[in-house]
Amino acid sequence: MTGDEIVTRLRAALGDRVDTSPASLAAARADKSGHAASGTPLAIVHAAAVSDVQATLRIATETGTPVVTRGAGTGLAGGANAGDGEIVLSVRAMDRIVEVEPDDLVAVVEPGILNAALNAELAQHGLWWAPDPASRAISTVGGNIATGAGGLLCAKYGVVRDAVLGVDVVLADGRLLRLGRRTVKGVTGLDLTSLMVGSEGTLGVIVGATLKLRRLVPGDVCTIVAVFPGVRAAASASAAVTASGIQPAVMELMDAASLAAVHALLGMHAPQAGAAQLTIQTDGPLSTAESEMIAGLLRGLGGSVAVSHDADEGERLLAIRRAMHPAMETLGTTLIEDVSVPRSALPAMFDEIARVERAFGLVIPTVAHAGDGNLHPNFVFDGPDVPPVVWEAADELFRAALRLGGTLTGEHGVGVLKRRWLADELGDDQWELQRRIKSVFDPLGILNPGKVFAS
Amino acid sequence: MTGDEIVTRLRAALGDRVDTSPASLAAARADKSGHAASGTPLAIVHAAAVSDVQATLRIATETGTPVVTRGAGTGLAGGANAGDGEIVLSVRAMDRIVEVEPDDLVAVVEPGILNAALNAELAQHGLWWAPDPASRAISTVGGNIATGAGGLLCAKYGVVRDAVLGVDVVLADGRLLRLGRRTVKGVTGLDLTSLMVGSEGTLGVIVGATLKLRRLVPGDVCTIVAVFPGVRAAASASAAVTASGIQPAVMELMDAASLAAVHALLGMHAPQAGAAQLTIQTDGPLSTAESEMIAGLLRGLGGSVAVSHDADEGERLLAIRRAMHPAMETLGTTLIEDVSVPRSALPAMFDEIARVERAFGLVIPTVAHAGDGNLHPNFVFDGPDVPPVVWEAADELFRAALRLGGTLTGEHGVGVLKRRWLADELGDDQWELQRRIKSVFDPLGILNPGKVFAS
Numbered sequence: 001m002t003g004d005e006i007v008t009r010l011r012a013a014l015g016d017r018v019d020t021s022p023a024s025l026a027a028a029r030a031d032k033s034g035h036a037a038s039g040t041p042l043a044i045v046h047a048a049a050v051s052d053v054q055a056t057l058r059i060a061t062e063t064g065t066p067v068v069t070r071g072a073g074t075g076l077a078g079g080a081n082a083g084d085g086e087i088v089l090s091v092r093a094m095d096r097i098v099e100v101e102p103d104d105l106v107a108v109v110e111p112g113i114l115n116a117a118l119n120a121e122l123a124q125h126g127l128w129w130a131p132d133p134a135s136r137a138i139s140t141v142g143g144n145i146a147t148g149a150g151g152l153l154c155a156k157y158g159v160v161r162d163a164v165l166g167v168d169v170v171l172a173d174g175r176l177l178r179l180g181r182r183t184v185k186g187v188t189g190l191d192l193t194s195l196m197v198g199s200e201g202t203l204g205v206i207v208g209a210t211l212k213l214r215r216l217v218p219g220d221v222c223t224i225v226a227v228f229p230g231v232r233a234a235a236s237a238s239a240a241v242t243a244s245g246i247q248p249a250v251m252e253l254m255d256a257a258s259l260a261a262v263h264a265l266l267g268m269h270a271p272q273a274g275a276a277q278l279t280i281q282t283d284g285p286l287s288t289a290e291s292e293m294i295a296g297l298l299r300g301l302g303g304s305v306a307v308s309h310d311a312d313e314g315e316r317l318l319a320i321r322r323a324m325h326p327a328m329e330t331l332g333t334t335l336i337e338d339v340s341v342p343r344s345a346l347p348a349m350f351d352e353i354a355r356v357e358r359a360f361g362l363v364i365p366t367v368a369h370a371g372d373g374n375l376h377p378n379f380v381f382d383g384p385d386v387p388p389v390v391w392e393a394a395d396e397l398f399r400a401a402l403r404l405g406g407t408l409t410g411e412h413g414v415g416v417l418k419r420r421w422l423a424d425e426l427g428d429d430q431w432e433l434q435r436r437i438k439s440v441f442d443p444l445g446i447l448n449p450g451k452v453f454a455s
Numbered sequence: 456m457t458g459d460e461i462v463t464r465l466r467a468a469l470g471d472r473v474d475t476s477p478a479s480l481a482a483a484r485a486d487k488s489g490h491a492a493s494g495t496p497l498a499i500v501h502a503a504a505v506s507d508v509q510a511t512l513r514i515a516t517e518t519g520t521p522v523v524t525r526g527a528g529t530g531l532a533g534g535a536n537a538g539d540g541e542i543v544l545s546v547r548a549m550d551r552i553v554e555v556e557p558d559d560l561v562a563v564v565e566p567g568i569l570n571a572a573l574n575a576e577l578a579q580h581g582l583w584w585a586p587d588p589a590s591r592a593i594s595t596v597g598g599n600i601a602t603g604a605g606g607l608l609c610a611k612y613g614v615v616r617d618a619v620l621g622v623d624v625v626l627a628d629g630r631l632l633r634l635g636r637r638t639v640k641g642v643t644g645l646d647l648t649s650l651m652v653g654s655e656g657t658l659g660v661i662v663g664a665t666l667k668l669r670r671l672v673p674g675d676v677c678t679i680v681a682v683f684p685g686v687r688a689a690a691s692a693s694a695a696v697t698a699s700g701i702q703p704a705v706m707e708l709m710d711a712a713s714l715a716a717v718h719a720l721l722g723m724h725a726p727q728a729g730a731a732q733l734t735i736q737t738d739g740p741l742s743t744a745e746s747e748m749i750a751g752l753l754r755g756l757g758g759s760v761a762v763s764h765d766a767d768e769g770e771r772l773l774a775i776r777r778a779m780h781p782a783m784e785t786l787g788t789t790l791i792e793d794v795s796v797p798r799s800a801l802p803a804m805f806d807e808i809a810r811v812e813r814a815f816g817l818v819i820p821t822v823a824h825a826g827d828g829n830l831h832p833n834f835v836f837d838g839p840d841v842p843p844v845v846w847e848a849a850d851e852l853f854r855a856a857l858r859l860g861g862t863l864t865g866e867h868g869v870g871v872l873k874r875r876w877l878a879d880e881l882g883d884d885q886w887e888l889q890r891r892i893k894s895v896f897d898p899l900g901i902l903n904p905g906k907v908f909a910s
Contacts, residue, residue, distance in 0.1 A: 103698045103799040126700070148642035155639055161646065162617050177885050183795040184610055184827035185865035187603035187653040188873075188880050189907065190889045191616065194649030198642040215700050243558045245581070245670050285741055340638040344558040372639035410640035418643075425643050430632050433895065434645045440891045452644065 001063050003042045003085060009063065010043055010087070013055045019044040028068075028088040031075040032135070032325075034333045035417060036384065039084025041068070046090050050168070050176060050207045056089050057205065058174035066449045067172075069201040071112060071140035075147060076336050077415025079200045079451050089205060091142055098208070100125055105213040106165065106182050111142025111206050127213045130157040133411065134322055142206050148198030150411035152250045155242075155343075155371040157214065159411075161197045168208035169196060172442040182210050195437075200413050201448035203441040217283045221249070222291035223314030224280040226303035227271070231255040231354075231366075234276035235347040237301045238370035241280070242343045244297055246290050250281040251371035252321045255350070258365040258378070261327040262320055278303070278370065279321050281314060324367050328378050335379040335386055335417070337394055339401035340410030343373040352400035353377055360393040374410035398424070414452045422452065456518050458497045458540060464518065465498055465542070468510045474499040483523075483543040486530040487590070487780075489788045490872060491839065494539025496523070501545050505623070505631060505662045511544050512660065513629035521904045522627075524656040526567060526595035530602060531791050532870025534655045534906050544660060546597055553663070555580055560668040561620065561637050566597025566661050582668045585612040588866065589777055597661050603653030605866035607705045610697075610798075610826040612669070614866075616652045623663035624651060627897040637665050650892075655868050656903035658896040672738045676704070677746035678769030679735040681758035682726070686710040686809075686821075689731035690802040692756045693825035696735070697798045699752060701745050705736040706826030707776045710805070713820040713833070716782040717775055733758070733825065734776050736769060779822050783833050790834040790841055790872070792849060794856035795865030798828040807855035808832055815848040829865035830856075853879070869907045877907065 010018045019025075020043045028044055030036040042065070045056045060067045068082035069089045082088045094110040097118065101107070102125045109118060115129070115136040122128050131144050132151035139149065145167065148160045166180025180186070180193035196203060228234040234253050241251060254262070254277045263271055271277070278298070282290040288309065295305045308314055328334040341349045346368065353375075357364050368375040377397060379390045398408055398421050408418050408425050423431040435453050439445070465473045474480075475498045483499055485491040497520070500511045515522045523537035524544045530536075537543045550567040557580045564573060570584070570591040577583050586599050587606035594604065600622065603615045621635025635641075635648035651658060683689040689708050696706060709717070714726045726732070733753070737745040743764065750760045763769055783789040796804045801823065808830075812819050823830040832852060834845045853863055853876050863873050863880050878886040890908050894900070 101797070101799070103694065104797040106797065148640075148646075150640045158613075158617065159640055161649065162613065171884075171888075175884050177888070178882065179885065181795075181862045182797055182860050183829075183862050183865065184798070185603075185605045185614055185795045185824075185829045186862035187605075187866060187868055188863045189869065189877055189886070190658075190892060191603075191649050191653055192885070192889065192892075194616065194646050194652075197649075198646055203645075215702075239558065247670075340636075340640045342556070342559040342561065342637055343639070344556070369640075374638075374640045405637050407636045407638050407641035408643045410638065411642060413642055414644065422644055427633065429626075429630050430634065430647070431644070433626075433632070434647070436895045437645060437647075437892060440888065440895060 035078040037081040037083030041082040044088040071143035079415030147413040166210035169204035231276040253370040265327040338412040341406035345404040490533040492536040492538030496537035499543040526598035534870030602868040621665035624659035686731040708825040720782040793867040796861035800859040
């Protein structure tokens with residue numbers, strides 16, 4: 001069947017939810033990773049309901065057409081980029097909050113709602129959903145779940161997997177499954193909900209989610225900014241905070257190149273040459289005492305420390321960290337890496353980054369969610385394509401992270417950009433097992449082909 | 456191949472780790488559920504190392520022999536009971552703590568270590584592993600993971616899935632896979648670690664686990680005991696505590712029949728007729744203030760309330776709850792059910808239990824982890840076999856729990872005792888999908904056949 005015939009079938013079933021405008025198709029080729037798929041997809045289906053998703057997938061199965069599920073397109077690994085011959089299935093318009101049950105700390109939502117929009121609504125009930133990716137203002141809950149996008153708060157408040165009780169999933173053949181539960185506990189059968197978290201569109205289409213909520217944390221948020229003469233001192237200090245047993249809500253590290261780029265973007269005074277910064281927030285009823293203890297610890301380690309007890313000022317200070325991605329964009333095309341290591345290995349990982357910088361003659365501005373050991377080294381280059389030297393340097397970084405007991409990706413996912421390293425981390429036997437599990441869900445291989453598992 | 460020939464092959468490979476003593480074989484037929492497998496297994500392999508597990512599974516695959524993995528045999532759903540023609544693979548002797556890394560809040564353990572033994576060791580480092588099943592003194596960490604055994608602390612400190620970062624697994628064919636990670640975050644590929652949690656020996660044999668630890672909670676534990684005139688009032692009061700936003704560490708409910716049985720066992724004064732009891736513990740730096748707030752709330756709801764700030768007295772008060780299982784054993788054979796409902800539905804679930812009691816002319820002593828909505832209705836009867844009327848009543852309870860948005864099993868697993876209801880909760884499509892996933896791990900169907908997925 002030709003592409004035109006497939007689009008005709010989609011139009012017959014879904015009418016004006018099928019979009020073939022050149023601008024829309026072009027946009028669906030790329031995400032925020034800088035990577036774009038080759039070629040152009042057939043059409044975008046803007047699903048408004050579960051039945052639209054089912055209709056699309058039935059046609060895809062009948063015609064053997066690949067389907068790329070897409071939310072807001074804010075991914076950083078190319079996982080939702082669609083190319084030649086593919087149907088883009090957008091669930092962005094499925095953005096309702098179906099239910100909020102404060103007494104059970106549960107919400108049921110559609111996948112297209114933005115993380116920030118959900119949390120704005122939940123705040124009215126004194127509640128929040130913990131996953132807090134840096135993209136929360138522009139990324140969807142469904143996308144957060146599909147990639148396992150963690151964010152700044154994971155060490156204290158858990159990862160996405162901990163915050164999802166159930167998902168509704170449409171399989172490749174159009175059948176709807178309700179996975180998981182809405183109870184605190186439940187061990188009936190295999191945990192397919194967790195299998196869907198981070199599955200990057202390869203197993204099914206998430207059309208609903210039952211979320212585990214938290215009550216808003218009482219007390220003031222305190223913010224600590226500590227400047228160190230170099231990145232290794234900052235990394236060691238963050239490891240010392242973790243080892244002290246005080247659990248900050250947020251602990252972000254910016255190296256010298258990152259800090260300089262953000263200061264330039266925001267029109268701030270240039271930081272001292274080589275200086276690296278920790279930005280730490282404590283929350284909860286003991287936040288003031290905890291912030292003072294952390295500040296004392298950091299001063300003892302040679303940091304230049306300031307503490308703010310004002311929430312607005314705290315947000316302004318954290319905004320410096322949140323400006324990292326825009327700051328990099330001013331420098332060129334950015335490949336944002338995402339390795340994660342055990343927290344005690346953070347200083348060693350920064351040593352490895354310095355070694356790779358020297359070996360390849362690159363500057364690799366790096367920020368880290370230092371509280372949980374997740375680093376984002378940024379490779380900046382000109383033009384749309386990642387130069388070979390960058391991939392070689394990234395390869396060195398990945399192998400270093402694995403040697404230190406770490407992982408390829410802490411929260412961005414594998415997508416297309418890391419698929420060639422997947423078997424290095426999983427081992428061949430596990431890689432093959434995972435592919436077979438995908439085949440159980442998607443025997444025709446039409447769900448996001450070429451992503452994650454492609455060899 | 457005959458059973459004798461299979462045992463001969465096991466002996467040739469594993470020597471005196473192969474046990475065919477009648478007493479051992481008889482013990483391996485049963486767990487703590489009251490259920491025993493029909494017939495007698497071929498042999499027990501007492502694995503001392505991963506290589507023993509691999510050797511056993513290679514022989515099982517080559518000879519097509521079923522394998523039942525077993526830890527301490529404390530399960531409550533018959534999931535580790537072995538019968539005719541089966542090899543019992545005991546990992547109880549693999550009980551080493553391989554590594555404790557306090558700075559990363561990680562421990563690596565073998566599966567046979569007892570939960571309490573692990574936590575005694577971790578306490579030396581100021582750490583603990585949160586899963587806290589009532590059986591923790593006698594149950595293994597591997598068994599806790601294989602069943603998803605939650606316990607008393609789940610509402611505040613999470614379920615087993617939240618506390619396991621990775622597992623080492625031997626597949627049916629003897630290959631060793633290392634699943635998961637040791638970092639806080641990690642989304643490389645599908646989350647097979649979570650798939651193993653609660654898989655009840657059907658996918659592979661867990662031979663090692665990387666556990667996510669917590670630091671010991673500072674501050675005093677406060678214990679609140681509140682007696683109410685009836686179980687519905689107690690259930691409503693527990694729901695009110697949850698809705699208040701104060702998060703106790705423990706909130707246990709005992710109905711009148713449970714309370715009376717335990718008081719009799721422990722030689723205490725008989726409780727007032729019909730009285731039900733909540734036992735609540737708060738912990739952390741604010742535990743005293745929280746306990747006073749909860750006590751005030753419960754008094755306002757008609758409870759007769761006592762508060763203790765003494766840790767030892769608190770343990771004695773909680774021991775009343777922990778004596779439930781022995782108390783039931785004095786009355787006859789016990790089938791302990793395990794439904795879980797959304798917390799707000801707890802009073803309604805107690806209404807359903809009362810309805811079932813009247814309809815079937817039974818007394819169903821029930822305790823509940825009221826803080827998380829997990830109820831354990833106990834059916835007590837004479838003799839080894841569950842009478843049909845009990846299964847009919849249990850069937851009614853399961854359906855009521857599902858109607859209330861709940862689940863068949865909160866923490867005991869499906870095993871053999873709940874397999875006939877599995878498809879009722881999962882739906883036929885999901886049930887079939889789960890069976891196919893099992894087949895990917897275990898194509899010959901030799902791992903714990905007849906458990907969980909048997910039709």
